Structure formats: C-alpha cells, structure tokens
Amino acid sequence: MDMLDAPPPSYWQKTVPSVGLSSDIPKNADIVVVGGGIVGIATSYWLARFGLSSVLLEGSALAYGATGRNGGIIATGLAESYPKAISRLGRDTAAQILRLTLENRELVREVIVEEGIACEYREPGHITLALNAKQFEGMARSVAALQAEGIPTQLLDRQTLQESIHTTSFSGGCGRQIYAASWFSAFRKACERSCSGCTTFGHKNVYYIRAENHYRY
Numbered sequence: 001m002d003m004l005d006a007p008p009p010s011y012w013q014k015t016v017p018s019v020g021l022s023s024d025i026p027k028n029a030d031i032v033v034v035g036g037g038i039v040g041i042a043t044s045y046w047l048a049r050f051g052l053s054s055v056l057l058e059g060s061a062l063a064y065g066a067t068g069r070n071g072g073i074i075a076t077g078l079a080e081s082y083p084k085a086i087s088r089l090g091r092d093t094a095a096q097i098l099r100l101t102l103e104n105r106e107l108v109r110e111v112i113v114e115e116g117i118a119c120e121y122r123e124p125g126h127i128t129l130a131l132n133a134k135q136f137e138g139m140a141r142s143v144a145a146l147q148a149e150g151i152p153t154q155l156l157d158r159q160t161l162q163e164s165i166h167t168t169s170f171s172g173g174c175g176r177q178i179y180a181a182s183w184f185s186a187f188r189k190a191c192e193r194s195c196s197g198c199t200t201f202g203h204k205n206v207y208y209i210r211a212e213n214h215y216r217y
C-alpha cells in the first residue's frame, strides 16, 4: 500500500495498546473468520464462548478499519425514521429489527459486565435535533410510532429543548436512550478472553475463499 493511502491512526488506536497477531497460522481450521473488525472479533468471541475454535485472519491490525475509528455510540433503531422503515419493510419486519437493536444493546451491556471491560461505558441519553418545523413534524410521527412500540422516547418542543441544551438554533428534538463505549478497548479485552486457547489471531490478508473446506492466504 502507498504511504499516502494509509489512514492515520485514530484516537482509539493511539491510546489502546495493539493486540499482537500471530504469524504462526494453522493450515486447517473448522471455522475461519476473515477480518478483525467488530463483526469478525465478535464472531470469534461468541464461537469461543460456545466452545468452538476459530482462526481469525486480519490483514493489518485488529480494529484497523471502521471499528477502530468510529464514534463508539451504541444506537438503537434503524438508520431511517421508524415510520419510513414501517412503510418500506412492513410493521412486523421493522419491529423485529427494532427489537434486535434493543437486544444488541442489552447484550453489549451484559458482555461489558461479565468480562469486566473498562471501556469508558456510559448511558448518557441521546437527542435528535430538528432544524425546521417540517423536520419537527416528521420527528413527532417517529416519536408516536416508537412510543406505540413501548420505546421510551420523548418529543421536546423548542422551549424544552432550549432549556436542555442552551441553544436557539433548533425547532425541537426527541430524546432517546443510547449507550456509548470505546468499542476498540471493549473488543480488545473480549478478544483476550476468547483467545484462551481456542482462537488464533493471525496476521494475513485473505485473497480468496473456496467452499471446499480450504482457505488460502
């Protein structure tokens, strides 16, 4: 890779010691996980918790990609507004996805407690801001739809919002609970635990995968 292409290290990557990757990689494994971001590391972690061994292959460093560069916000719900998700996916599917994100948040909290992970975890709450009256109307519809699902969400009018965050720039907002944590630190710790004998973290780029019980690097 050209030096100009290499992204600079993020705050997480600079402040948390990196986890060593082995160059001694088994030639065979029941399960091979490609990529040491949150998806790959969480996969290896849960495999280890169920007693299954795996080889994780990472081309650069654990949490080298988006996982080591994100905001650490554990949001719930879909990226689009809940009423939009209902009109696109139908209510049952939208509600299932919403529940999944809520379960995910609980699971993250459980793992942090069970593993004793020091990751600056906080539950500060979350405000989405409306820049104008039209956005505020859409927000009111979202809040009503989320409340109908039993999600604690509050519509904040202009005055209440101004009292909360001391600004006159917004037409209103809605408050929702979210949790924030340093993912990088959390998963580094979880990795160490899952690593106890059954997970190999290998330093290799994977170039192709064949569905013949083989992998090549």
Ligand SMILES: Cc1cc2nc3c(=O)[nH]c(=O)nc-3n(C[C@H](O)[C@H](O)[C@H](O)COP(=O)(O)OP(=O)(O)OC[C@H]3O[C@@H](n4cnc5c(N)ncnc54)[C@H](O)[C@@H]3O)c2cc1C
Pocket: 034, 035, 036, 037, 038, 039, 040, 057, 058, 059, 060, 061, 062, 063, 064, 065, 066, 067, 068, 069, 070, 071, 072, 073, 074, 075, 204, 205, 206, 207
């Ligand atoms: C600036 C920013 C802020 C964000 N903020 C948030 C947030 O606050 N909350 C939130 O939930 N999400 C946030 N996200 C999104 C979140 O970070 C990503 O969805 C998540 O990290 C993706 O994880 P991943 O494991 O799929 O990918 P990645 O973290 O990118 O991991 C992929 C890994 O695979 C490795 N790799 C790639 N190809 C190969 C190969 N061929 N062989 C071996 N290894 C390979 C890479 O080196 C990398 O380490 C943010 C993203 C960005 C960029």
